[in-house]
Amino acid sequence: MKIWRHLADFLTAHGAAAMISVHDVKGSAPREAGARMAVRPDGAFHGTIGGGQLEMKMLAIAGEMFGQRQFEARMVDQALGPDLGQCCGGRVKILIETFDTHDLAQVKRFAAAEDKGIFVLECRLDHGRVRREFSSSVGDDTWTEWRETHGENRTPLLLFGAGHVGRALVLALAPLPFAVRWFDSRPEAFPLHIPQNASAIRLKDPEAEIAGAPADAFVLVMTHDHPLDLAITAAALKRDFPYVGLIGSASKRARFEKRFREIGIDRERIAALVCPIGVSGIADKDPAVIAASVTAQLLHMRERATSNLSPPIPPRDKSAP
Structure with missing residues (x-):
């Protein structure tokens, strides 16, 4: 927040x-x-x-x-x-x-x-009020009584496809710690109102978007076109993203895996592909239900991906007024 x-x-x-x-x-x-x-x-x-x-x-x-x-x-x-x-x-x-x-x-x-x-504030009490300064502007550590970490650590998510499931998923992700770049080649596919943590972008060069994505990005593919799904997913698997998901059945995965092997994608990367997407045990295919299931999976993967990051800087005991 x-x-x-x-x-x-x-x-x-x-x-x-x-x-x-x-x-x-x-x-x-x-x-x-x-x-x-x-x-x-x-x-x-x-x-x-x-x-x-x-x-x-x-x-x-x-x-x-x-x-x-x-x-x-x-x-x-x-x-x-x-x-x-x-x-x-x-x-x-x-x-x-x-x-x-x-x-x-x-x-x-x-x-x-x-x-x-994300940024860090150095804090101390000054006449009963908390005085804060950016960490970079405080040269003397004795000035500081405690430190605070502020800002949002949002996981970048490249979402390809603005169909029914894509729309439902963007709404489900709206209050959550993701920064969504939302792609579709059909500008009319996007709704009029889009959550603040999402940017709607007309898709022109999917491989360039994949190549320019940060290393910690998640990639989720659900376009209206299977050949496009294949091309985007193949480009994503060639990089070591923490999560690459593809909407579809087990049979779709089998067909795509065969093609991935033919074009020389590493077997470990193919095995890392998440398809079908979402948590197991939910059979309902309503877009909102799929979106809820995929959101739970994304949050779980985010927890795993960020588990090695440094925790927020804790306050010091001497800070109590």
Whole structure:
């Protein structure tokens, strides 16, 4: 979630906003450190720190801070089991901050950085408020009390085909951490409204698109034309993408595999092809059902592909106000 963008929008529209952050976690908790919510003065919000009694209590505290026009940050050290009756049983530190229009310029700076990807902020308390600077602009590590990772780590997905399943899949992926480049040779195939995380592109040179894709991209092929499916999938298998999926039956896979061997594609890469697509055990072929099944598979593959990435930088113990 682009937390700073929501905060900027709330400040512009309502003159105030709050951010509720999971600052630290000990034991089992509903969300990880770094989970955040943006809250409006009327109580509406985006994001979640895990729901349930914990979230309700923190929203109530934020509401009190709005009412008192309190701009000093509050750190709430919360045991989940004894205090709230939540079965997680762990302990969390929740950081609650409020902002007003004087903070808008800074909030917009961070919102602009979110649009570019992941970034790290160095943080410290300064007269009761959290002061943040980009990691690159802080030269002295003693300045920092804790660090925060912000921005969205979206997996690039090349989706070829804007038929019924393609449309359903783009809608299913709309709230999820994927950046979709959506291709079709028929411009009229695209719907009028497309989710923000997707770009509709008229397909002219599929092999060039495959060649220019980042190494961590997922590729999913479901065009209206089997020869086109074959050409795109073959180009994708020649690269070592984490996921190459092709819509179709086991018999379609068998025919395509024969052709892939004939053109010299490595057997290991052929074996890596996902076809049929989607999680096993779901027989319904309604486009929305297929899209849900494929979305679950993509999320699973994304988890595997990103498991070796460095985790978000944790807060330091000395940060508690």
